Amino acid sequence: MDARYSRQVALPGFGTAAQGRLSAARVLVIGAGGLGSAVLPTLAGAGVGTIGIVDDDTVDATNLHRQHIHGTDDIGRSKTESAAESIAALNPGTLVITRTDRLTSANALPILSEYDLVIDGSDNFATRYLAADAASLTGIPLVWGSVSQFGGQASVSWPDGPGYRDLFPSPPPPGSVLSCEAGGVFPTAVTVIGGLMATEALKILSGVGSPLRGRVTLFDALTGEFSSLDYLPDPSATPVTRLIDYEAFCGIDTVTADEVSALADDSVLLDVREPWEAEIASIRGSVLIPLGELSTRFEELDRSRPVVVYCHHGVRSASARQFLVEQGYRATHLAGGIDLWARRIDPEMERY
Known part of the structure; x- marks a missing residue:
């Protein structure tokens, strides 16, 4: 047994058998951002044999205060590649399988079917x-967590219940939950929730302890307090039998960077970022109305033309799109925001 694992093998009830289960385990981590940055090195350090990482994003400077698996030299790199390099330095015995595309309804089932457990650290x-x-359809447990500003929550979904949809039957309205970009995020909130997620994963894989089945743990960094919420399977829930269009399910009406490039001359391009952001980079011909001013300035927009809204990563624009639709506009928003536009359409554009 590798000496690096001696301190956990010595734990009561752990031993070499549990360590062997970790070594044989295959875990998929969705997202190499804030939560993934806490989860990934913990799993590798503990000796999980195979870790898959799915993330289509790249590292930027705004990530670094909380996404500690990446460094300054990684800015502009694929997050999966940066994370894989960090894991290799920490534990070369862990096999890392990377995917730089996004998890979709088309690829999710074949991807998940290769793993024993999935950990969702996504931000949408x-x-x-x-x-x-x-996870439900492939019959594997799901560890999930989320963070907003100074707090967050974590739990486990089981194929035979209870699961994520028992707790959250339907998504909130687009833009109603602040993103890290719009609302900020306290770095240790990510660390704590990511640590809880890694803890649940290690318990499930090793067979040690009692996982969060039917319970959610909540953390408030401002008070330093933890609380928990129990929940049961919803007997009236519609069984999951297939994967659907999840962006449509969540009320997200998006267009791609390529589509915006083709539609730019016929549409109003609305930038809902702050003026300082627009000074760094903007799409030619766009109108700037910060999201906080949109409710009083929306009538400045031409109602006869479709509106394509964009922001940095596509979160504020989702909220703006919803508002404009309610006012009678034909509105979509740019998936991935100006950050993806810069990568796909205008590589010379300055990024932040």
Whole structure:
């Protein structure tokens, strides 16, 4: 047995058998961002044999205060590649399988079927529901967590229940939950919730302890307090029998960077970022109305033309799109925001 694991093998009830189960385990981690940055090195350090990482994002400077698996030199790199390099340095005995594409309804089932457990550290509701449904259909446990500003929550979904949809039958309205980009995030909230997620994964894989079955643990960094919520399977819930269009399910009406490029001349491009962000980079011909001013300035927009809204990563724009639709506009928003636009359409554009 590798000496690096001696301190956990010595734990009461753990031993070499539990360590052997970790070594044989295959875990898929969705997201190499804030939560993934806490989960991934913990799993590798504990000796999980195979770790898959799915993330289509790249590292930028705004990530580094909380995504500690990445460094300054990784800015602009694929997060999966950066995370894989960090894991290799920590534990070369862990096999890392990387995917730099996004988890979708088309690829989720074949991807998840190769693993024993999936950990969802994504930052959007469409992926969370996709991960929950795909885990249910493939019959593997799902460890999930989420963070907002100064707090967060974590739990486990089981194929035979209770699961994520028992707790959250339907997603919140688009834009109603602040993103890290719009609302900020306390770095240790990510660390704590990611640590709880890794703890649940290690308990399930090793067979040690009692996982969070039918319970959610909540953490408030401002008070330093933990609390828990019990929940049961919803007897009236519609069984999950297939994967669906999760962006449509979550009320997200998006267009791709390529589609916006083709539609730019016929649409109003609305930038809902802050002025300082627009000074760094903007899409040519766009109108700037910060999200906080949109409710009083929306009538400045031409109602006769469709509106394509964009922001940095596509979160604020989802909220703006919903508001404009309610005002009678034909509105969509740019998936991935100007960050993806810069990567796909205008590589010379300055990124932040």
